[in-house]
Amino acid sequence: MDRRVAFPPLGLISLAAESYLRALGVETVTPPPTSRRTLDLGVQGSPEMVCIPCKLLFGNYVEAAERGATDIVMLGGPGTCRLGYSVAQQARRLREWGFAVRTHTLDLYHVPRDLLRLTRTFADGRPAYELVEPVRFLLGLLNLTDELETTALVARARERERGAVDRAYAAALERVAALRDRQELKEQRDEILGLVRAVELDPDRPALRVGLVGDAYTILTPFLNHNLEVRLGRMGVEVYRWFHYTGRINLPLLRRGRGGRARRAGSRYLKRDVGGFARATIGEAALMAQGEVDGLIHMAPFNCTPETVAQSALVALQRERGVPVLNLSFDEQTGPAGVVTRLEAFVDMLWAARRRGG
Amino acid sequence: MRIGVPRALSFYRFHPTWAAFFDRLGIELVLSPPTNRVMLEAGLRYAVTETCLPMKLFYGHVRALVGRVDQLLVPSIRRLAPGSSNCARLIGLPDLLRATMPDLPPLIAPDIDLSQEARALMSLLLEAGAPFSRNPLTLRDAVLAAWDAYRATRQAMMEGRLTPAGFDRPPGDLPPVPADGLPVAVVGHPYNLYDPFINHHLLARLARLGVNALTPERLGPQPADDYWAFEYELVGAARLALERGVKGLIAVVAFGCGPDAILLDEVQRLSRESGVPLLTLVLDEHSGEAGLLTRLEAFVDMLHWRGAR
Numbered sequence: 001m002d003r004r005v006a007f008p009p010l011g012l013i014s015l016a017a018e019s020y021l022r023a024l025g026v027e028t029v030t031p032p033p034t035s036r037r038t039l040d041l042g043v044q045g046s047p048e049m050v051c052i053p054c055k056l057l058f059g060n061y062v063e064a065a066e067r068g069a070t071d072i073v074m075l076g077g078p079g080t081c082r083l084g085y086s087v088a089q090q091a092r093r094l095r096e097w098g099f100a101v102r103t104h105t106l107d108l109y110h111v112p113r114d115l116l117r118l119t120r121t122f123a124d125g126r127p128a129y130e131l132v133e134p135v136r137f138l139l140g141l142l143n144l145t146d147e148l149e150t151t152a153l154v155a156r157a158r159e160r161e162r163g164a165v166d167r168a169y170a171a172a173l174e175r176v177a178a179l180r181d182r183q184e185l186k187e188q189r190d191e192i193l194g195l196v197r198a199v200e201l202d203p204d205r206p207a208l209r210v211g212l213v214g215d216a217y218t219i220l221t222p223f224l225n226h227n228l229e230v231r232l233g234r235m236g237v238e239v240y241r242w243f244h245y246t247g248r249i250n251l252p253l254l255r256r257g258r259g260g261r262a263r264r265a266g267s268r269y270l271k272r273d274v275g276g277f278a279r280a281t282i283g284e285a286a287l288m289a290q291g292e293v294d295g296l297i298h299m300a301p302f303n304c305t306p307e308t309v310a311q312s313a314l315v316a317l318q319r320e321r322g323v324p325v326l327n328l329s330f331d332e333q334t335g336p337a338g339v340v341t342r343l344e345a346f347v348d349m350l351w352a353a354r355r356r357g358g
Numbered sequence: 359m360r361i362g363v364p365r366a367l368s369f370y371r372f373h374p375t376w377a378a379f380f381d382r383l384g385i386e387l388v389l390s391p392p393t394n395r396v397m398l399e400a401g402l403r404y405a406v407t408e409t410c411l412p413m414k415l416f417y418g419h420v421r422a423l424v425g426r427v428d429q430l431l432v433p434s435i436r437r438l439a440p441g442s443s444n445c446a447r448l449i450g451l452p453d454l455l456r457a458t459m460p461d462l463p464p465l466i467a468p469d470i471d472l473s474q475e476a477r478a479l480m481s482l483l484l485e486a487g488a489p490f491s492r493n494p495l496t497l498r499d500a501v502l503a504a505w506d507a508y509r510a511t512r513q514a515m516m517e518g519r520l521t522p523a524g525f526d527r528p529p530g531d532l533p534p535v536p537a538d539g540l541p542v543a544v545v546g547h548p549y550n551l552y553d554p555f556i557n558h559h560l561l562a563r564l565a566r567l568g569v570n571a572l573t574p575e576r577l578g579p580q581p582a583d584d585y586w587a588f589e590y591e592l593v594g595a596a597r598l599a600l601e602r603g604v605k606g607l608i609a610v611v612a613f614g615c616g617p618d619a620i621l622l623d624e625v626q627r628l629s630r631e632s633g634v635p636l637l638t639l640v641l642d643e644h645s646g647e648a649g650l651l652t653r654l655e656a657f658v659d660m661l662h663w664r665g666a667r
Contacts, residue, residue, distance in 0.1 A: 049615075
């Protein structure tokens with residue numbers, strides 16, 4: 001069957017997903033990065049009151065279809081949040097708009113299961129043993145991208161030459177995108193990581209540590225958050241993101257590791273799973289609040305239902321542990337100036353708190 | 359022992375069930391007063407700004423009970439059918455409350471998950487009642503009374519003898535709906551339809567305009583295979599009402615409601631496909647009475663005009 005599969009742009013997950021699909025022998029289509037046009041399309045094709053990730057994702061799907069995708073992987077799944085329901089609406093609207101595409105749901109609550117299901121669909125009857133290598137390749141890729149990103153998020157705070165980390169990081173990503181199989185990944189992994197690690201840093205420069213918690217889509221979409229991670233880095237802040245690409249896949253295996261500890265730490269503030277990333281985010285926030293960071297930034301799309309619950313739970317965390325929390329919510333009206341002003345004020349406040357010995 | 363029940367959210371769905379249950383256990387339920395402006399202000403102090411108006415009112419009702427009761431009844435409604443989902447705020451309600459208010463009395467917070475049908479309801483009630491009675495026969499009695507009350511309420515609402523507005527009033531004390539008036543479906547969640555404060559006396563106004571407002575609980579049995587727990591109250595009810603030949607649709611939703619943001623799209627589709635006009639009312643703490651009244655009158659006039667043509 002003639003397939004051209006597209007995955008919505010979502011941080012480095014899309015990069016890994018596309019490499020994986022190519023390793024399976026599936027042709028892929030890369031949708032353009034999320035932009036103003038994506039937003040306009042999304043707003044046109046979505047209910048007015050729905051959250052901005054829903055709108056942007058629809059725009060991403062349209063742009064993928066315009067570039068000739070025949071199969072689109074959509075994010076959603078029952079129980080996740082509004083996305084669980086809106087994927088059906090979005091699929092229908094794509095057809096109403098005249099795109100003859102097949103749509104596939106990747107359930108964010110069952111990533112390992114759906115990964116296998118989609119692999120079997122796209123691999124078109126290839127025997128299972130031929131799929132083992134590509135799956136291992138994917139896991140390796142996710143692991144590498146996690147490591148790259150974590151390194152860059154911390155290194156920016158101390159770079160001697162402004163923009164050096166970003167340049168090295170972009171070069172590293174190009175190398176990652178060119179990897180074709182696990183053999184190449186193994187050979188080049190250290191070299192690729194070395195690109196970012198080799199950036200000259202100033203070890204004596206003091207840096208703040210800030211944890212990013214909240215909705216993963218918002219954290220992973222620079223267009224939506226006005227490049228928040230890079231801005232923080234340039235303000236001399238080491239950024240620690242709660243979300244890791246490998247986390248969703250390894251989730252069941254991590255019960256004993258950090259994932260399990262986060263779950264226990266967070267259950268004091270949010271016992272029930274309310275959908276989205278709320279419980280995971282509160283768990284991570286509770287762990288980070290135990291002295292790992294100077295402050296937390298909670299990022300969510302305006303009116304995200306699970307994240308408004310998380311926001312309330314953070315109120316209790318703030319009260320009990322005294323960790324400063326900045327709440328930022330993003331929608332199509334959010335401008336960069338407002339975000340920057342609040343970030344600067346928050347960073348100033350964290351420095352003041354550190355000087356007081358807080 | 360006095361248990362407080364906030365007159366908000368699940369009150370409008372399950373109150374007779376809980377009332378019958380605790381009545382058998384000899385426990386007094388204390389209801390918060392009907393919503394007023396002061397309660398809204400009290401709620402706003404605790405709610406995160408982005409949440410919906412019904413949640414903010416819920417906080418206000420809780421504040422009206424704190425200090426007056428020994429415990430608070432705040433169920434978490436997880437799902438009503440297998441494979442379905444519910445609003446994050448309704449699932450996390452007890453957690454939300456504990457996180458935002460440090461001075462709460464202990465909560466009675468059963469997790470309502472009806473995906474295993476009646477048996478789950480039984481065990482849920484047994485669990486909720488366990489702290490109040492050691493006698494299994496009393497408990498069993500209370501559970502059966504609750505179950506009877508649940509079914510009787512459903513039946514009475516289907517027949518138009520009862521609406522959630524009458525849950526704490528003697529029967530027959532309901533404002534009359536003009537049964538031979540212009541049939542218009544008024545769809546939405548019961549806490550949006552039956553709290554006159556939140557919707558500026560919408561139902562009374564409609565009655566005065568000669569509209570026979572067909573609300574979800576009058577329209578038919580609730581199908582169990584929806585995605586959202588309370589999807590029926592918007593989409594299913596609109597569909598049933600259109601089958602009955604209503605002349606207009608009024609959808610009442612709260613600004614910032616997660617599920618409704620998407621479900622409204624389905625109601626709009628139904629209206630488009632059937633050619634029956636739709637009026638959407640979005641509620642928040644800033645909506646004014648005059649604007650609502652003007653839109654209602656214009657809508658009803660338009661329906662009459664279409665009928666005469």
